Amino acid sequence: xxxxxxxxxxxxxxxxxxxxxxxxxxxxxxxxxxxxxxxxxxxxxxxxxxxxxxxxxxxxxxxxxxxxxxxxxxxxxxxxxxxxxxxxxxxxxxxxxxxxxxxxxxxxxxxxxxxxxxxxxxxxxxxxxxxxxxxxxxxxxxxxxxxxxxxxxxxxxxxxxxxxxxxxxxxxxxxxxxxxxxxxxxxxxxxxxxxxxxxxxxxxxxxxxxxxxxxxxxxxxxxxxxxxxxxxxxxxxxxxxxxxxxxxxxxxxxxxxxxxxxxxxxxxxxxxxxxxxxxxxxxxxxxxxxxxxxxxxxxxxxxxxxxxxxxxxxxxxxxxxxxxxxxxxxxxxxxxxxxxxxxxxxxxxxxxxxxxxxxxxxxxxxxxxxxxxxxxxxxxxxxxxxxxxxxxxxxxxxxxxxxxxxxxxxxxxxxxxxxxxxxxxxxxxxxxxxxxxxxxxxxxxxxxxxxxxxxxxxxxxxxxxxxxxxxxxxxxxxxxxxx
Amino acid sequence: xxxxxxxxxxxxxxxxxxxxxxxxxxxxxxxxxxxxxxxxxxxxxxxxxxxxxxxxxxxxxxxxxxxxxxxxxxxxxxxxxxxxxxxxxxxxxxxxxxxxxxxxxxxxxxxxxxxxxxxxxxxxxxxxxxxxxxxxxxxxxxxxxxxxxxxxxxxxxxxxxxxxxxxxxxxxxxxxxxxxxxxxxxxxxxxxxxxxxxxxxxxxxxxxxxxxxxxxxxxxxxxxxxxxxx
Numbered sequence: 001x002x003x004x005x006x007x008x009x010x011x012x013x014x015x016x017x018x019x020x021x022x023x024x025x026x027x028x029x030x031x032x033x034x035x036x037x038x039x040x041x042x043x044x045x046x047x048x049x050x051x052x053x054x055x056x057x058x059x060x061x062x063x064x065x066x067x068x069x070x071x072x073x074x075x076x077x078x079x080x081x082x083x084x085x086x087x088x089x090x091x092x093x094x095x096x097x098x099x100x101x102x103x104x105x106x107x108x109x110x111x112x113x114x115x116x117x118x119x120x121x122x123x124x125x126x127x128x129x130x131x132x133x134x135x136x137x138x139x140x141x142x143x144x145x146x147x148x149x150x151x152x153x154x155x156x157x158x159x160x161x162x163x164x165x166x167x168x169x170x171x172x173x174x175x176x177x178x179x180x181x182x183x184x185x186x187x188x189x190x191x192x193x194x195x196x197x198x199x200x201x202x203x204x205x206x207x208x209x210x211x212x213x214x215x216x217x218x219x220x221x222x223x224x225x226x227x228x229x230x231x232x233x234x235x236x237x238x239x240x241x242x243x244x245x246x247x248x249x250x251x252x253x254x255x256x257x258x259x260x261x262x263x264x265x266x267x268x269x270x271x272x273x274x275x276x277x278x279x280x281x282x283x284x285x286x287x288x289x290x291x292x293x294x295x296x297x298x299x300x301x302x303x304x305x306x307x308x309x310x311x312x313x314x315x316x317x318x319x320x321x322x323x324x325x326x327x328x329x330x331x332x333x334x335x336x337x338x339x340x341x342x343x344x345x346x347x348x349x350x351x352x353x354x355x356x357x358x359x360x361x362x363x364x365x366x367x368x369x370x371x372x373x374x375x376x377x378x379x380x381x382x383x384x385x386x387x388x389x390x391x392x393x394x395x396x397x398x399x400x401x402x403x404x405x406x407x408x409x410x411x412x413x414x415x416x417x418x419x420x421x422x423x424x425x426x427x428x429x430x431x432x433x434x435x436x437x438x439x440x441x442x443x444x445x446x447x448x449x450x451x452x453x454x455x456x457x458x459x460x461x462x463x464x465x466x467x468x469x470x471x472x473x474x475x476x477x478x479x480x481x482x483x
Numbered sequence: 484x485x486x487x488x489x490x491x492x493x494x495x496x497x498x499x500x501x502x503x504x505x506x507x508x509x510x511x512x513x514x515x516x517x518x519x520x521x522x523x524x525x526x527x528x529x530x531x532x533x534x535x536x537x538x539x540x541x542x543x544x545x546x547x548x549x550x551x552x553x554x555x556x557x558x559x560x561x562x563x564x565x566x567x568x569x570x571x572x573x574x575x576x577x578x579x580x581x582x583x584x585x586x587x588x589x590x591x592x593x594x595x596x597x598x599x600x601x602x603x604x605x606x607x608x609x610x611x612x613x614x615x616x617x618x619x620x621x622x623x624x625x626x627x628x629x630x631x632x633x634x635x636x637x638x639x640x641x642x643x644x645x646x647x648x649x650x651x652x653x654x655x656x657x658x659x660x661x662x663x664x665x666x667x668x669x670x671x672x673x674x675x676x677x678x679x680x681x682x683x684x685x686x687x688x689x690x691x692x693x694x695x696x697x698x699x700x701x702x703x704x705x706x707x708x709x710x711x712x713x
Contacts, residue, residue, distance in 0.1 A: 031691030045525045052524040065498040066514040078672045084491035136697055137688035155688055163689065183689040187697055194698060199606055214518045215673050225639050225684040225699020232635045232676070243494070248517045254657045255524035268544065269622035272699070273679040280675055285582065285634040286603040287675050301497035
């Protein structure tokens, strides 16, 4: 998708007034936060598993070149093919070539964020193919022609009203008077329509939650079963995965699986965890005849060996956005690219450039909830701070903000001047505020005063109050009383 | 767009330069050691009980995710249990069996009202019956393998998936189930597909309300055979 991250401020302003964003916030709170807490509390080993999961990924990332070579050798040994793709364009061309070789017309797709990243649907359509999203949420947003607003719940920003309108507009072969009000009505209608697509498809494309170096397997973790129907019915199965999805062994997968579902949806275990290794074997009564893995870099290798490497531990559970007050307030679309929320604020500048995404690392109150719930213990606030530093270094910060920071830094580096200035400014502001003790308007502070009053200083500075209290305490002690 | 082979060199070259990889730096040995003797991570204690406790945990966890679990005294009693379940759920008496001699050889003659056929699933098949390689007590999960006796489509296409699981095949944790699969495979590659299945298909994509039967089976019925060794 084309990034609109540069317009984050306008996007956010619009989102704050959007009743759909407000409703989706309620869905997220009800659907994710409490359930994650309950699932984590129910497993005494949860925190130990988070540590182990972090260590697995750290080890793998430090040896990523070697594990990918081992993985590739295993895929080839089991009859599959690996396509190494430095860029999104490389990936699109590799997929096109595979589809053309079998004369593909309909291509079914399981849920994949990388597919969004490389704009695969638009590309396949332009090449005359019909890509069909089969995850219910992805199907709904494909009908509406919009990007996902959440990495595991792509249609979380929609209510039944919008979904009903999309279904009635696109499923116009069905009787107009049919009922579409209960969740089951929507699920059943999509189920019937997509059933035929699975059977008609020539190629099925899925993402991957993990690639296993030990066995050459790709793994999808889902609840609906659409990813499995997508990969077991057509002649060709294409897996699109990014480099950092590889883990060493099945034992490592077991560890990370135990934190994935619990962090994502609060389930003990997702409904379907499917391990695919190569194409159909001789004697197999079903399964794809060809098995291809598109291995995508698209900016990830640049994150290795630097301050953003730890973000490559991400397993895309969505817990950081589910717990983020900024994501709650503005929703996923405001972030303007594929990955919203705190992980999006870290990944987007890495993938599309800080010049295109400078606002995102600022879309944080630094409350730290994202890091507290991240199953892979990614230090997200620290990384957003690193991006802010780079933004400042590259002079991408707005001039007024740079100017303000410059003035503050001048005083902060000169404590005597700082004390003197604040000692003067406090009483002066108190006088200016008059009897109200607050300001309705303040020059250079419209960002605050447009929305709420600015409290006037009480008069004395923190340092003065601190010094006074210490003096009083000492006096108290000298008199032999408890302070 | 890179030419074939160039992409591989470009990606691996970028990774090596970012990681500062040098030949002989010991990285390759560390990777080989980890893959050749994989180490287990922390394993939840909840699955560590005796056989009886593991079976009880499996049943509880599977029922919690809306699977039906029916205890069956012996494999011979499976056809009758299938007939009873289909009747009680008001489902068509028409089943598609996995081409597994263990299932085909059951006393189906005792249930003349059930129509049977064997093979991979066809879009109109309402009910499938398959075996399971293992059950995993930790989360009430089934482990199924593809192969001549296990078409994968039977696990996903029909509206009702019935699975025969022997109580002695229930493991406490994922690791134990995988160990058994490795021994059964005799060191060869994994089967094309290994499915871990925990309850029937579901979605929460409509307003985060959980709804069963999204694309896969609406019903998952586990026929748990008490084979005397449990």
